[in-house]
Amino acid sequence: QSALTQPASVSGSPGQSITISCTGTSSDVGGYNYVSWYQQLPGKAPKLMICDVSNRPSGISYRFSGSKSGNTASLTISGLQAEDEADYYCSSYSSRSTHWVFGGGTKLTVL
Amino acid sequence: EVQLVESGGGLVQPGGSLRLSCTASGFTFSSYWMSWVRQAPGKGLEWVANIRQDGSEKYYLDSVKGRFTISRDNAKNSLYLQMNSLRAEDTAVYYCARDHGYCRDYWGQGTLVTVSS
Numbered sequence: 026q027s028a029l030t031q032p033a034s035v036s037g038s039p040g041q042s043i044t045i046s047c048t049g050t051s052s053d054v055g056g057y058n059y060v061s062w063y064q065q066l067p068g069k070a071p072k073l074m075i076c077d078v079s080n081r082p083s084g085i086s087y088r089f090s091g092s093k094s095g096n097t098a099s100l101t102i103s104g105l106q107a108e109d110e111a112d113y114y115c116s117s118y119s120s121r122s123t124h125w126v127f128g129g130g131t132k133l134t135v136l
Numbered sequence: 137e138v139q140l141v142e143s144g145g146g147l148v149q150p151g152g153s154l155r156l157s158c159t160a161s162g163f164t165f166s167s168y169w170m171s172w173v174r175q176a177p178g179k180g181l182e183w184v185a186n187i188r189q190d191g192s193e194k195y196y197l198d199s200v201k202g203r204f205t206i207s208r209d210n211a212k213n214s215l216y217l218q219m220n221s222l223r224a225e226d227t228a229v230y231y232c233a234r235d236h237g238y239c240r241d242y243w244g245q246g247t248l249v250t251v252s253s
Contacts, residue, residue, distance in 0.1 A: 059238035076239035125183035
């Protein structure tokens with residue numbers, strides 16, 4: 026059981042927007058602006074998409090955006106493209122002994 | 137270009153040991169915290185350990201404390217994970233990652249560790 030809760034799957038059609046939620050507690054997501062999001066294509070290593078809740082690293086498409094409200098962080102992908110089909114993981118710093126926690130991952134399907 | 141290349145994975149019996157290595161290039165290795173993150177087959181990501189630039193601070197996942205040791209050799213641009221008393225539940229792909237603030241901005245391709253008799 027993962028420390029952060031994500032929906033197991035989401036789907037959308039090309040051109041649409043989708044949002045993936047990531048729910049934690051005041052000890053992690055709600056307590057710090059240290060939420061990051063990773064994209065993992067099948068058989069590949071994770072790739073950083075969003076850092077510190079809403080910052081996009083260089084080279085990441087503007088179609089990816091992040092936000093947070095209370096204990097829930099969100100990743101929004103606008104203008105869905107077939108190449109966005111992947112697993113997405115959220116992560117947060119935690120004040121608990123674990124230090125770093127991940128969500129269970131969300132499989133995005135582009136219909 | 138930043139590159140992280142892991143090695144040292146393989147098949148090991150329960151209770152056995154393995155040492156993973158990660159060789160870094162394309163950046164000043166000694167300036168960054170580094171992490172190990174693992175992924176069990178068909179499962180999600182799990183942070184395992186990280187280490188400060190000079191090796192003076194190390195943090196571990198509770199379930200590996202006392203069994204795993206993270207270390208680094210800045211002269212060799214290398215990160216290590218010594219894994220002892222391995223259990224079946226340690227079976228996973230182990231990724232080396234560069235810490236950038238509170239994110240992990242570059243990841244290696246991973247090395248598979250299988251603990252089985």
